[in-house]
Amino acid sequence: MDANSMTGNEQHKGERSTELGDLPNEILxxxxxxxxxxxxxxxxxxxxxxxxQWKNMSKVKLVGRGYRERKEFTKFVDKLVAVLNTSCIKILxxxxxxxxxxxxxxxxxxxxxxxxxxxxxxxxESLEDPLxxxxxxxxxxxxxxxxxxxxxxxxxxxxICFPSLSTLSFRDVVFPDSLSTQRLFTGCxxxxxxxxxxxxWSNVETVHIACPMLQILIIREWEDDQIDSVAPDDxxxxxxxxTADNLKTFTYDGDFLNDYVLDCNTSSITNGAVEVxxxxxxxxxxxxxxxxxxxxxxxxxxxxxxxxxxxxxxxYYLSKxxxxxxxxxxxxxxxxxxxxxxAALLTILRRSPRLESLDFAMGVFLNKNALKKVVPFPSCxxxxxxxxxxxxxxxxKEELFAIKFFLTSTPQLDALWIFxxxxxxxxxxxxxxxxxxxxxxxxxxxVSVDCEIYFQ
Numbered sequence: 001m002d003a004n005s006m007t008g009n010e011q012h013k014g015e016r017s018t019e020l021g022d023l024p025n026e027i028l029x030x031x032x033x034x035x036x037x038x039x040x041x042x043x044x045x046x047x048x049x050x051x052x053q054w055k056n057m058s059k060v061k062l063v064g065r066g067y068r069e070r071k072e073f074t075k076f077v078d079k080l081v082a083v084l085n086t087s088c089i090k091i092l093x094x095x096x097x098x099x100x101x102x103x104x105x106x107x108x109x110x111x112x113x114x115x116x117x118x119x120x121x122x123x124x125e126s127l128e129d130p131l132x133x134x135x136x137x138x139x140x141x142x143x144x145x146x147x148x149x150x151x152x153x154x155x156x157x158x159x160i161c162f163p164s165l166s167t168l169s170f171r172d173v174v175f176p177d178s179l180s181t182q183r184l185f186t187g188c189x190x191x192x193x194x195x196x197x198x199x200x201w202s203n204v205e206t207v208h209i210a211c212p213m214l215q216i217l218i219i220r221e222w223e224d225d226q227i228d229s230v231a232p233d234d235x236x237x238x239x240x241x242x243t244a245d246n247l248k249t250f251t252y253d254g255d256f257l258n259d260y261v262l263d264c265n266t267s268s269i270t271n272g273a274v275e276v277x278x279x280x281x282x283x284x285x286x287x288x289x290x291x292x293x294x295x296x297x298x299x300x301x302x303x304x305x306x307x308x309x310x311x312x313x314x315x316y317y318l319s320k321x322x323x324x325x326x327x328x329x330x331x332x333x334x335x336x337x338x339x340x341x342x343a344a345l346l347t348i349l350r351r352s353p354r355l356e357s358l359d360f361a362m363g364v365f366l367n368k369n370a371l372k373k374v375v376p377f378p379s380c381x382x383x384x385x386x387x388x389x390x391x392x393x394x395x396x397k398e399e400l401f402a403i404k405f406f407l408t409s410t411p412q413l414d415a416l417w418i419f420x421x422x423x424x425x426x427x428x429x430x431x432x433x434x435x436x437x438x439x440x441x442x443x444x445x446x447v448s449v450d451c452e453i454y455f456q
Contacts, residue, residue, distance in 0.1 A: 033059040033091075037080075056088045060112065064096040074104060081111045090116065095123040102129040113137055119145040125172070130155055138162070138187070148173060153203075156180040160187035169195040178204045185209045198222060201238035201258055214244035221254035222277070250297065252276075256289040262296035270326075272297035275306035275333050286312035291320060298322035307334035310344035318347045329357040337363040337392070340402050341370035349378035356380075359389040363421075365398035366405055377409055385410050389417040394424045395437045404444050413448040419456045 032040045032054055040054045060080075067073035073096075092112050096105060105124065113120065115136060120143060124131065130152040137143075138160040146162070148154070149171040156176060162168075165188050175181040181204050185191075193216040194209070201207075238258040245265040251273040252260065262269075274293045276286060290309045297303060303324065310332070313321070330352060332338050338345065338360050349355065355378075366374070388406055393399060406416065418441070425434040438455050 028053045032057050037061060055083055056085045058088055059091040060084070060089055061091075061093040062095070063093075070101075074101070077108055081108060086112055087114050087116060089114065091119040092117060093119075093121040095121075097124070097126045102127050102131060106132050110134060115140060116142055118142050121145070121147040123147075123149040125149060125151065127152060135159075140164075147171075156184055158183075160184055162188050162190075164190055166190055167193045169193075169197070170199050171195075171197040172199065174200040174202070175204050175207075178206060181207050185211065189213070192216065194218070196220070201240070204238045206239040206241070208241045208243065210243040212245065214242075214247055216249045217242060217244065217247060218249075218251045219254065219260065220252075221257045223255040223257060250293075252293060256286055260293070262293065264296065266296055267299045269297055269300055271302045272300040273304035273331075274309050275304065276309045276312065277306075278308050287314050287317040291317045295322050298324060299326050300324070301326050302329040302331075303327055304331040304333055305348070307332065307336075307338055307342075310342060310348070313344045313347070315343070318344060321347055321351055324348070324352040325354065327352040327355055329359075330355055331359040332361060332364075334360070334362045337365045337396075337399065339370075340364050340366040340405070341373040343373075346374065346378065349380065350376075353379050354384050356384050357387040357389075358385060359391070361391050363392040363394065363399060364390055364402045365396065366402040367398055368401060371405070374405070381410050382412070384412060386412055386414045387417070388413065388415075389419070391419040393418050393420045395420075395433065400437075400441070403441060407444050407446045407448075407451065409447065410451075411447045413446075413451045415452050415454060417454045417456065 028050065032043060035043070037057075037060060040057055043050050043054055062073075062077060062080075064070070064073045067076075089112060094108070094112070105127070109122075109131065113134060117137075117140060120137075127150060131150060132155060135157040138157050141163055143162055144164050145167040146165060147167075147169040151172040151174070153174040153176050154170075160183050168188060168191055175184075185207065188211060191211045191214050194211070194214060195218040197218070197220045199221070239261065240258055241261045241263055243263045245268060247262075247264050247269050249271040250262065250269055253273070253275040255277050272293075274290055274297070276290060286309075290312050294305075330348070332345065340346075349358075388410070390399075390403070403416070403418070406413070420434060425431060442453060
């Protein structure tokens with residue numbers, strides 16, 4: 001390459017650099033906001049116009065887990081606090097899992113969180129002491145998304161107002177008392193999505209969550225995940241009443257540790273899930289808990305239920321199950337093969353006259369000698385059921401019999417999907433066995449002339 005061509009290349013690069021440097025500040029900030037923070041800082045060398053752009057970044061994401069040593073991370077954040085124009089920050093995400101640094105983290109939060117903040121995500125899984133949030137945070141007019149993961153009591157001020165907050169997510173948070181907790185939810189009039197994951201309600205006797213615009217409510221409470229240092233021996237104390245006439249999705253996954261009351265317009269809820277774990281002692285209480293939630297979800301179009309939730313419905317509760325006249329998609333979540341002859345499962349199916357889609361998360365089986373229990377067939381089998389998905393197929397004869405039953409009792413069936421258990425057919429022998437099973441299933445008689453069988 002001669003000197004002239006080299007000069008030309010350098011000139012071309014200089015022109016590109018000038019063009020990039022002449023971009024409006026709004027575009028520069030848009031570019032910087034999409035970069036990891038260390039890369040955003042490195043843009044300072046591009047040109048004079050870029051030199052200080054990163055100091056006005058609107059999006060800051062800090063993850064302590066990505067650093068080899070705690071000191072390296074804390075030093076980096078301290079420097080950021082010193083040089084950033086924190087009043088420009090609109091989105092802040094901070095994840096830090098060292099247990100004894102609460103005072104330092106409090107200092108960071110005080111520096112980073114300004115009244116202009118719009119989205120705030122804080123993950124502190126291991127902190128030993130509660131954090132102190134500024135009272136001004138709880139009066140934020142611009143905050144739309146707030147996520148807090150903190151296994152400590154959240155200290156709440158006497159006045160709370162989040163007029164723009166649409167998404168609120170708490171994980172492992174310990175609520176301080178009934179009055180403050182009530183004040184928190186009352187101060188969120190625009191809330192559309194609420195997630196309460198493994199929160200601790202031991203200090204709260206009752207709370208009313210009244211959010212007129214709430215559309216999605218997700219609750220998870222596993223007994224094993226409760227915080228031992230603050231949880232009482234029996235945390236099943238709190239009565240939580242939810243009033244949300246625009247609620248569309250309700251999900252409960254847990255050990256029925258608290259009493260939930262859905263005081264809602266049931267016709268608005270179109271998607272519901274009730275997944276409970278094996279009852280620790282009193283299955284009758286579990287049955288009452290499940291029945292109450294299913295009654296509130298009687299108008300749903302989509303429903304997911306765990307096998308333990310279904311089995312908790314003893315005959316007394318089964319007789320009180322509502323009709324699911326709008327249900328078109330039913331998902332059965334289980335830890336093992338689901339018995340198609342289960343009284344609870346059959347009762348729900350028999351009370352779902354418009355069901356079109358049926359899924360079994362971990363497979364389904366039916367013994368020949370239990371076939372009479374399935375009679376009378378659910379009416380949806382003959383009139384509306386079009387799609388069946390069976391996951392976790394292992395090839396047992398009881399599974400094959402269930403598949404044969406479905407194919408001969410569902411005249412409207414369009415598709416039967418069979419997803420084999422990923423570790424059940426390893427090696428050449430496993431592959432050969434699966435091929436033979438597929439051939440056998442494809443040879444089963446089908447009452448629906450349009451039914452296709454798909455294997456995954």
